[in-house]
Amino acid sequence: MTETNSKIQTELLEEPYEPTIIVFACNWCSYAGADLAGVSRLKYPTNIRIVRVMCSGRVDPAFIMKAFLKGADGVLVAGCHPGDCHYLEGNLSTEVRVKNTQEAFDILGWETDRLRLEWISASEGKRFAQIITEFTEQIKELGPIKKR
Amino acid sequence: MMVISDQSPIYAAVNLSKSELKTMLSACYQCSSCTSVCPLRRVSKFNPRKIIHKFKMDTPVSEEDLTSCLTCSLCLEVCPQEVDFPEFIRLSRKNVGISDDNFAHHNIFNLIQIFMGEMTESGMKFDFQGKTDPTSNIAYFPGCIDLFDRFLDLKETDFHQIGQSAINIMNKVGISPNLISLKCCGHDAYWTGDEGAYDQVREYNTQFIKSSGISTLVVSCAECYYTFEKLYDLDVRVQHISQFIDENKEKLGFKGETYDLAYHDACRLGRFMKEYDTPRNVLKATGANIKEFTLNKQFTKCCGVSAWLKCDDNSRAIMLRKLEETAQAVGNEGTLAVGCTKCFAHLNCVLEDRKPQHNFQIKVKEIGMIVDETSSSKS
Ligand code: SF4
């Protein structure tokens, strides 16, 4: 057992950089979209960890900050397309908040590309897989976060 | 005399030099002066005297109490025994730790501070109009104002203007400041007991200030001023914007029209730094006729929130009282001057939250803003 463990460990060490990406997906559209991607057996990178929220409007900038502080390399906030939000205008305030957070990153001298906002509807399983693939590539290019 | 027993479980948890805590609390003879002046006591059951008493009887300070105290230091001002209660609270916070849900705004500002310490390699970037000069030996640091603009949902309050006014003023007296790119000063981390985060930013800032070769550092915020001057070990002169203006007020060409104004002594500028007169002199020079509060200078009541801890109904009640005092002094449409970015934020926040809470039409302004508006000099 210990042998296998150490074997696994060395293999892990040798593996290329695999970023961790936190996806905040709203229950009504984007999470359903992710579900559809799953049932349609679409392939996308396994770097993401999905956090389901009732509405993308629930995602406070503090959640995003915390995700990064706890070790995420990228954060994707996904919600319904404008006009489709289950709670009417939740996603509009998300847009403002994510923009503000990106501006704050800029003030702090940090990479704004690590944070992204996307609209993904329940029927867009394909789009979900595409966005995840693309975003993962982008984060891989940025490389691991350089902590002081 | 009661002393803290060495076996006390809290005592073991509070990892302090014993003598420090002993001298801190053992002098208390339970006169209750502190409780009688405490701004929180006016609106809640908060009782510093009782907390001290219970602590000596081996009851730990509850999380509620730990996070409620505003560390405004008014109690220390009146205590006949000079018991430093706010420091006791700070040290207890440091040892016990405060959970995230005690902070206002989902703790975003403290998270940012930790973020700045851990994740970024450089200081904050600023974007202001006017003349700046990276080689100047007089530096200006605006503080966190641009972040307040991003994360506080205030429609009518422009934090950026605090920094813009300061730069306008410096330009008007013929100085192009070095807009120094520091990290957050760390005041809140220090006072909420997160010394790890505080040390990270302090080390960066100290190093950066040293290598920048400046001789004077001007700041707008009372907390920055207190932190850089008192807590850091810097060999540059730290000036609050009011002190800078006071030295240069001849060059600012004030119109001299008189108007009524109320002034609130921020705790970090007043009680902590004993700076009561300079801001008043500056405001008087602009033509202000200062209508003093009944309780002013070292007896000023706090604005209601400190270090983004717990903005609750009690804080609101304290803020509303401050507005009420202002309305009594200068009328419902008068202006209140403050020397601290945080006071500016909290009081403006409660102001924007109008009906049905209140209907004050008061304006809360920062000293630099008032000076910039009333000075007729051209930059
Ligand atoms: S004012 Fe000082 S001596 Fe009196 S109860 Fe408070 S801490 Fe104790």
Ligand code: SF4
């Ligand atoms: S520091 Fe201020 S809020 Fe805390 S106990 Fe003393 S007077 Fe009350």
Ligand code: FES
């Ligand atoms: S419910 Fe999907 S964004 Fe609001």
